[in-house]
Amino acid sequence: MSERLVVVHPDAEAVAAGAAARLLTLLLDRQSVSATTHIALTGGTVGIALLAHVAQSPLVAAVDWTGVHLWWGDERFLPEGDGDRNEVQAHKALLDSLTHLPSENVHTMPAARDGLSVEHAALEYTQELAQWAPEGSTVPPFDLILLGMGPDAHVASLFPNHPDALTAGMGAIPVHNSPKPPALRVSLTFETIASSDQVWIVAAGAEKAAAVSAGLSGSDPVNTPVSAARGRSRTLWLVDAAAAGEAQPA
Template sequence: MTAGSGAASPSHGPRLVVVHPDAGVLAEAVAARLLTRVLDIQSVRTPVHVVLTGGTVGIRSLAAVAAHPVRDAVDWTGVHLWWGDERFLPTGDPERNETQAREALLDHLPTLPPENVHVVPAPGDGVGTPEESAALYADEISRFTPDGATHLAFDVLLLGMGPDGHVASLFPGNAGLDAQGTTTGVHDSPKPPPERVSLTFSAIQAAQEVWVVAAGAEKAPAVASALAGDPVTTTPAAGALGTQRTLWLVDLAASGRVS
C-alpha cells in the first residue's frame, strides 16, 4: 500500500512511502524490489553500486534476496557492494554489519567477485581508529567516483532507521551529523559499540535512490518526524534523500503516526 509521496526539491527526487502489512512481508518486498532494480540497471549499463545496511529488517531483507528465485538472474560480477556504516570491531565479529551480511547473502553468491565487496577496514587490519578506517574507506569509494564528481552516485543506498531516528551511524546530536567529506569516524554512539564508521549526509544525498527501511511500532514516532521534515539534529533520517528518488519502505506498525 502506498501511503503518500512528496514533491521533488531542486536537488532531490520525489519521496514515496510504501506500507507493507508486517516486517516479514516488508523484508520480502525489499528483496524483490532490490533485485528488480539491479536487473533494470543492468539492462542498460554496468557496474551497479549498492549500499547495504544492517539491523534486523535489513539483514532479513538480505536473506530474502539470497532465497529469491530471481537472485541468479543478476550478473553479480557487475555488482559492487558497499556499507553505509560499520561498527568499529574486528573482522569476523558477529556484531559487524559485514559479518551478518556475509552470512545472510554474500556467502550464497558464488559468482560475486571478492573484489566487488568493499568492506569498511576493521581494527587490526592496519587501522587503529575509526578516523583511519573512515579515511581508507573514503579512498576506496573515490576509486570509483567519476572524474569531476564530489561523490560516487550509488545506484541504491539502503538504510535502516533506529527508534531515535538515526540512519547509518548518524545519531541525534552527535558530531558526525556535521561531518564533511565522504565518511566520518563516530565516537560516543548511544547505541553500542560506541566507535563506528559512517557515510556522511553529503555522501548519502549523492545517491541516486535512497531507501529507508523501518518496521515496528517503536519506529513510528521517528518515521512521522522524518517525513514531517523535522531537523536532522533531532531526527537524522529526515536527511536521507536521493537525487532521483527516496523510498520509505515501512510496515504498518511503523507507519502508525504518519498523517
C-alpha cells in the first residue's frame, strides 16, 4: 500500500534545504542496490532552490552521478537557452557543477525551434522515455518524480479543468493555452507520474494553503490535479507552515 507523509517546515528555505538532504539520501540509498537511478526534476522557486542546496551539500560528492539519469516533469516550450526554461535554471543551480554527470544522462525536454511543433516535442520526449523503459513499460523506472504545485493545485503543466490534463497513453503530452504563461508547454502525464516509486510535492506560501488542503483531502483531480500525484510506494508532501495551513503531518 502506498504511504503518504506530510512534513511541515518553518519556511520555504527550510523546505528546499530539507528536500535537498532527502534527495541526496535517496540517491545514496538507491545506489547501494542499483547502478542506475531515474529522477524527474521540477522548476519553480522552491524546486530550483532545492537544486542549489544539493550543489552546496558535502554529500553531493558521495553520489555516483555517472549512474543518475535526470528528467523533467514539465518544461516551457521556449527557445534553447531561454532563462525561463526549467532546464536552464537547473543547470545554473546544480547541473553545471556536476562534472561527473554524463551529458547523455540529462534528458532535457525539446526546446522550441523552427520546424518543431509542441506536439512533436512531446512525441520526441515520449520516445526518449520509452528508450529507457524496461520491457513491458513505456517509461523509465522512476525512483522519484519531484513536483512543485501552483496556488491552483496544478502540478507539472497539468492544470485544473484543462483539456490536456487527462490525456492517457503517452509518456509526455503537449500543453496548449496554458493558463500560466507561456501558453505552450510539454508535460509528463498523470500516468507517468503515477508510475514513479516515489512522488514528492514541494510547496511554500500561504497562497498555496487551499490547494494543499484540497489535495490532501482527495478532491477531484479534474479540479485539483495534485490529488492525482501519487507515488507507487510513497507520496511525500514537503511544505512550509504557511502552505500547510491547518494540515497536520500524518
